[in-house]
Amino acid sequence: MNEIKKGYVPNEVYKVEKFGNTFKLIDTSGVKVGTLGATTGVRKGAYNDGKAIQAYINKNGKKMYKKVDMDVYNALVIPMNTDNGGVQFEDKNDHTAIKDFIHKGSVGLKPTELVMTPLKWKYLIRSAVRAKNIMMTGPAGCGKTMAAKALVKALDRPDFYFNLGATQDPRATLIGNTHFDKGKGTFFSESAFVTAIKTPNAVILLDELSRAHPDAWNILMTVLDGGQRYLRLDEAEGSPIVNVAEGVTFIATANIGNEYTSTRVMDRAILDRFVTIEMDVLDDVQELGLLKFMFPEVDEIDLKAIAEIAHHSRTQSMSENGKLTSMISTRASVEMAGLLYDGFELGEAAEISIYPFFSQDGGVDSERTYIKQLVQKYQRDENGEPLFNDVDENSDEENEDNIPQF
Secondary structure (H helix, E strand, O other), rough: OOOOOEEEEEEEEEEEEEEEOEEEEEOOOEEEEOOOOOOHHHHHHHHHHHHEEEEEEEEOOOOEEEEOHHHHHHOOOOOOOOOOOOOOOOOOOEEEHHHHHHHHHHHHHOOOOOOOOOOHHHHHHHHHHOOEEEEEEEEOHHHHHHHHHHHHHOOOOOOOEHHHOOOOHHHHHOOOEEEEEEEEEEEEEOOOOOHHOOOOOEEEEEEEEHHHHHHHHHHHHHOOOOOOOEEEEEOOOOOOOEEOOOEEEEEEEEOOOOOOOOOOOOOOOHHHHEEEEEEEOHHHHHHHHHHHHHHHOHHHHHHHHHHHHHHHHHHHHHHHOOOOOOOOHHHHHHHHHHHHHHOOHHHHHHHOHHHHOOOOHHHHHHHHHHHHEEEHHHOOOOOOOEOOOOOOOOOOOOHHHOOOOO
């Protein structure tokens, strides 16, 4: 007599989704397979707990189903991707192809102007390939949105953009609106976000999620939950839902720092639904390299001045006893360099692009005065000579004497 082999059945793992009042199973290829004999209690329990279920053979040889972590299900799912330099893996067992793309194929897809370490770029690619929700954190202007757009281009996927920090009506932005028309009567129009989540393999950018209204976070809870992945169109129990399409990747951005006074403390339940990639704040050497790449026609002395001014502002803003509460972002540095490229002087470029970020409170002791005096140290006359004699422009060393001490 053959011995019954007890234990879990390796490839029979299913995600549970709710359709109306029923709980149905989805296999690892995204196909609805009904209930397969799994009891309502098991299916409902797995759904409520954010778990998957896996077939199990008991000691009597009977197939049953038990709850398992969603990671077991996700490990068997390979997201759809693209052909052109991308990752359209039709063979779900081709793990080697995935690794080769992450560690080799993706390297040449990172834009030169995106200042991001190779490790973080590979992690960004890997997270998208594995359909993770990605949280990009860092100060304003550090390249979070640029990184997201670079990812979209690298994977050649459809993309959608939503600025959640600017929306006043999260429900209208994320779900839609009810309208009345004399001819049509009352009708509901879906939001662009609903269209986005129904688009297979889409990359959806949720910009400034840290500034979003808490109502937006509540609406997104089930959308971002790997065990649920649906949007409920109404709060009432049993109301219609929209399932997130296969392969959809969500990328959220969040600003950090004391200067972001309107940034909310994000709900832990939302944060736990993301993997986090912290964007680096550039030092003056990295910033100079970026500016030289983007504006090779601009005098390197002026670009170096911008990089050093920006770096000094960051050092001061991040210091416990620093003189500044705001910093000059990389975005602002690029704008300054662009103004120089278009014929503006350094002082003019600073007045337009960076002075407005610094407070005038305190008069001569204000942050605005401090940053103005810092910029003046780098200004030159029409002959290229310093307007102030404190700066040694020929020195290649990072000398604190080149920076005003107040």
